[in-house]
Amino acid sequence: MSSNTVSSAMDTETGTGRFDPSIAHLTHVPRRHYGRWIASILILLAFGYLAKAFAEGQIDWHIVGQFFTAQAIVSGLGNTIIMTFCAMALGIALGVLFAVMVMSPNPVLKGVAVFYIWFFRGTPLLLQLLIWFNLALVFPRIGIPGLFEARMVDVMTPFVATLLGLGINQGAYTAEVVRSGILSVDVGQTEAAKAIGMTRLTTLRRIVLPQAMRVIIPPVGNEVISMVKLTSIASVIGFAEVLRNAQTIYYANARVIELLIVAAGWYLIIVTILSIGQHFLERYFAKGSRRRRARPALRPAMEG
Known part of the structure; x- marks a missing residue:
């Protein structure tokens, strides 16, 4: 057997x-x-x-190749990339600011931060873009009377409205991500910094945020990738991103599916590049945690 x-x-x-x-x-x-x-x-x-x-479908792949690098498409692609990074920069800055405010012992600062997060997470992004773009109906002019004044309709261009809409909306979500990253850091780190005389802001800048980045980077990286695709919503207010320009072309030549394939191809290329960058960025910030996990396993072997 x-x-x-x-x-x-x-x-x-x-x-x-x-x-x-x-x-x-x-x-x-x-x-x-x-x-x-x-x-x-x-x-x-x-x-x-x-x-x-x-x-076998009625798709002219020659048209797809012809318009893939057309000037209008490349120009719209550039606007998409610029808007993605500008809106994310504004969103990250606001997210860090309001994350600190919502954790502040000051009730006024905390109340303002809670209202900001509640409002911009609770209303649709498309609605926010439309409100920003039509803000001239509420504030016809902007500036300081007697010193500087301008018509809101001239100031609130599609680019500015898109930047404010996407960036401020993103800040509300980033604030919660940053707050969760700050809470993931051991309280003993803050207490030790306070014991050696560090101020609250110095502790946050030099002790808490560097350690919280390991938790913050993955969701923020996903938000950057989402932002690339969210810029397409701004086509409703006339922002000339890649999808908007593709629509303008197929309105003229009736090659709808071919131009949509062109836009989809560029979105996939951008997202792929950003995903690779996110992977290496996560590995960089995870180095410290991997070393900490490896040390207990190596210690018995060193002692032996």
């Missing part, structure tokens, strides 16, 4: 661990994962159907 048969027979015992000769003839039968095979076949069929549909 083979050792595998004996061990399989002993494994069938419930708790005693003794060998039962009556089941010695039983052998292990590998499970047949029929569900996996069926699911794999269905997925391959679905991909095959999609590939066949796009290959």
Whole structure:
């Protein structure tokens, strides 16, 4: 009798661990994962159907290649990238500010921060963009009377309205991310900094935030990727990003699906590049935690 048969027979015992000769003839039968095979076949069929549909559909791939690097598309792509980084910079700055405010012992600062997060997380982004773009209906002029005044309709361009709408909305979400990162840092770190005479802001800047980055970076990286796609919403207020320019072209030449494929291709390229960058950034900020996890395992070997 083979050792595998004996061990399989002993494994069938419930708790005693003794060998039962009556089941010695039983052998292990590998499970047949029929569900996996069926699911794999269905997925391959679905991909095959999609590939066949796009290959035989009324799509002029020559038009796709022609407009992929068209000046209007590249210009819109540049606006998308610029807006993504400008809006995220504003959102991160506001997020850090309001995260600190919401954790402040000052009730006024905390109340303002709570209202900001509640309002901008509770209303749709499209609605916020429309409000910013039509702000001239509430404030016809902006500035200081007698010194500097300008018409709001001239100041609130599609670029400015998009920047304020996306950036301020992002700040409300980033504030919660930063707050969770700050709370993840051990309280003993803050108490030790206070014991050596550090101020609250110095402790936050030099002790808390550097350690909180390991928790903050992954969700903020995901928000950057989401921001690339959220810029397409600004097409409703006339901001000339890549989707808006693609729509302008297909309104003229009626090549709708070809121009949508061009826009989708550029979005996928940008998101792929940002995802790779996020991966390396997360690895960089995770170095310290990996070293801390490795030290306890190495210590017994060093002592021995």
